[in-house]
Ligand code: NAD
Ligand code: ZN
């Protein structure tokens with residue numbers, strides 16, 4: 001089968017023929033139809049995170065396809081089912097986090113396209129219990145980005161504790177941000193969209209942003225305070241940039257919360273005094289559980305959020321990463337097979 005492989009960090013991916021994987025007893029074999037390209041795949045290529053990928057690895061954790069073979073113990077899927085291969089490739093199912101509904105915090109988890117082979121390939125295996133059932137009647141390429149970009153931002157808003165009617169701010173209107181903005185609207189928030197490119201902000205307006213700010217031209221914190229009165233109830237940074245995190249922190253009002261989602265390998269100073277006196281919560285949020293996935297997918301199946309995407313070919317993966325590094329992608333690029 002054809003696959004794109006990270007062989008060495010910092011080098012281009014190799015698109016080559018590799019053997020079709022065999023499903024183990026508790027796994028399914030999926031014929032991949034579509035897979036979104038996430039900025040996390042670019043981190044996997046570069047190797048800039050403290051936790052390194054297990055190389056060589058096939059990236060891709062927004063994979064959608066049909067099951068063509070079942071391992072001997074699999075009973076929860078059948079051949080022909082359409083499933084998703086997500087970042088939470090597998091968790092242990094037994095630790096305190098798995099048992100209390102926080103499976104994305106499982107210390108023993110494997111991650112699709114990072115510590116286990118993902119879906120930048122014609123075929124992939126996935127543990128049957130963690131392969132996500134895709135709702136009927138949705139296009140595979142269109143739904144693929146929901147498996148990471150969608151569920152991650154949906155979950156982050158849940159973690160933020162914002163309520164319908166609240167003002168929220170989202171920094172970075174890229175793959176995650178353009179879905180996060182739509183979930184925010186669907187969840188009843190008033191939304192400020194922040195990016196450093198006017199084209200992304202025009203796009204944000206089309207998606208329903210109530211206010212937009214170009215943080216290269218205007219101080220977003222001051223602007224947000226002017227527009228909302230005293231700041232937003234919750235903010236989220238999905239921009240791979242420390243400055244955006246600092247601005248997201250300073251955008252929230254007293255009692256508000258800031259959710260860290262993007263993953264630049266950087267530290268930021270946190271003002272202790274202001275955090276205490278203003279009762280600000282700083283939270284991290286990582287993808288979503290299988291239950292979050294079902295909910296996030298249902299929003300898409302109900303037409304409440306819509307992925308903006310362009311399809312491309314596996315062979316062009318290195319050019320796609322160049323475009324991503326230059327911030328030239330509107331919404332998501334989805335590989336089609
Ligand atoms: P992307 O490249 O599609 O989008 C990034 C966006 O940020 C672009 O629109 C860019 O113009 C904008 N941007 C850059 N600098 C900015 C700044 N200073 N202020 C405001 N906007 C700015 O990336 P993506 O696929 O959306 O992923 C974003 C990040 O989220 C990556 O680090 C990825 O690894 C991480 N991620 C985290 C999780 C999680 O579970 N926490 C899940 C998926 C991805
Ligand atoms: Zn992702």
Ligand code: ZN
Pocket residue numbers: 091092093094095096097098099103106107108109
């Ligand atoms: Zn566990």
